[in-house]
Amino acid sequence: MIDWVHSLAGLLVGLLVGITGVGGGSLMAPILILLVGIVPVTAVGTDLWFAAITKTVGGVVHHHFGKPDWTVVRRLLMGSLPASVLTIALLSKLPRSSFQSDLILSALGVLLIMTAIATLSRRQIHDYARDMQEDTAQRFRRMQLPLTVLAGFILGVLVTLTSVGAGALGATMLIALYPMRMTAARLVGTDIIHAVPLTAVAGLGHLWIGNVDFALLGSLLVGSIPGIIVGSLLSSKLPDRLVRSVLALVLMLVGMKLLVG
Template sequence: MEWLLILLIGLAASALGSLIGLGGGIIVVPALLFIGTFGLPEVSPQVAVGTSLFTMIFTGMSSTIGYIKHKTIDYKSGLLFLIGSAPGGIAGAYWVKFLDVQAFNFYFGTFILLVSFVMVIRNKIKPLPFNKETGYVRTFTDPSGNTYEYGFNPFVAIAVALIIGFISGIFGVGGGSLMVPAMIIFFYFPPHVAVATSMFMIFLSSIVSSVAHIALGNIDWLYAALLVPGAWIGARGGVYLNQRLKSKTIVLILRIVLVIIGVRLIVEGFAG
C-alpha cells in the first residue's frame, strides 16, 4: 500500500507539473520529506531534491514528447532561456550558503504571492519592448482559436532568465515557477506555449542537475523506480489536459499553485 502511495505521488505531481509547466518537484520534494510518517524509510532533504530532479527527467521527457505532437514548444526560446537560467542556477546554489535562507524564504514567498497577483492584471501590463526586425517574433493560435503575437530581444531574455535562475537556485524552487509567469507577463507568451517550452527546459536542465546528484549519491533508487512510472503517465495526462483547457483556465491553475508555493515559503521562513 505504501509503495502504491509513492506511485500515485509521482502520477499527481507530474500531471500537475506538465499541465502548468512547473515540473512537479513542488509536490515530490515535500512528499518524500514526510514519507516516514507512512512507515517508509525517511530521506534527507538532499536525497529528496536529488530523487525529485531525477524523476523530473522523465516528467520532462514525457511532456516534451507530448507537446512536440501538438507543436506548442518554442525550441529557440527555450534554449535561449537556458543559456541564462543554467549559470544563474549554479550561481544561486553557490551563494545560498552566504544567506539567511529562512529570512529570504519569507521575502521570496511574499514575492511569489505578488507574482500571482500580477498574473491577475497581466492583460493591463505592456510586454517588454523589442524591435520586431532584429528581435525574435512568433505567432500562435491556441485551441480556443485565439491568435497571439509574442517576441523578445534575445539579450533581454537571457538576462531575465539569468536572474530567474539565480533566484531559483537560492530558494530551491523549480525555475518554472517563475519562468512561466515571466514568459507570459514580460514577453506575452501564450500560456500553452509558455508551459510547453518550460517543460522542454526542465527536461534538459534536470539531466544536468541529476548528474551532479548521482555523483553525490543523493538519489534513492528505490523511490525513484516507483516515482518514474507515475511521472511518465502523469505527464502525458497533464499534456492531454493542457491541450483541452482554455488559456484563462491554465493561468488560473498556475496562480493557485503559485499561491501555494508562496505560502509554503513564508511558513518555512517563520519556522526557521
C-alpha cells in the same frame, strides 16, 4: 522495491501537474521534505531527476507539434546551463550539514511564495509588458536578448538549488519578456523544452554530489504517471481561475511553513 508512501506522493504531484499544467510540480520537493521526511538535499536531487524524466516526455510531444520557440530556448540555455554548473560547484564545496539543509529550505520557501505570486499575477504581468512593448517596441526588442540570458541564469541557480522555478516562475518570466510572441501553447512548449536540459544538468550535478535516491525516484514515477493522466482529464472540468487560486494558496502556505519551520 516500490514504497507506496512515495508512490502516493508521486500520485498527488502528478494530479496537480495534470490539473494545473505548470506550478503543481513545485510541490514535489516540499511534499518529500514535510510529509515523507526526506532530507532536503536528497529531496531536491531526486526531484530534479523526476522533473527531467517527466518533462522529457512532455518536451517530445511539444517538439513533435512544433510549439516551442527555439530561439528563446537557446537564449535561456545560454544563461541557465552555466548557472547550474556554477551552483553545483558551490554546493559541492558546502559541508553536508544543517547549514546546507537550512539554505535549501529557506530558498525553497521564498521561491514557493514567489511562484504563488507569479501564478496569480500572470495575466496582469502580460498586460503590463504588452502595453510597455507597444510604447517602446524598439528599445524593448534590443533588451530581450540580454534579459532572456539573465532570466535563464536566475532560473539555473534557483532550479539547481531548490528544483523549483522552471515551471510557473519560468513561464511568468517568458510572458514578461515576450508578451506578443508567446501564445499559450508556445509558452508551455518553450518552458518545458528549456527545462529538460536544465533539470538534466542539475540532476547530474546532484548525482555527482550524491544527492539522488533512485529507489525513491522509481516509486515517485510509479505514482506520478497515472496521476498526470487523471489530472489532465480533470483539468477540462475545473474552472481555471479556481485552480490557479487554490494552487497559489497552497504554494503560499507551504512556502511559509518551510520558512518558519
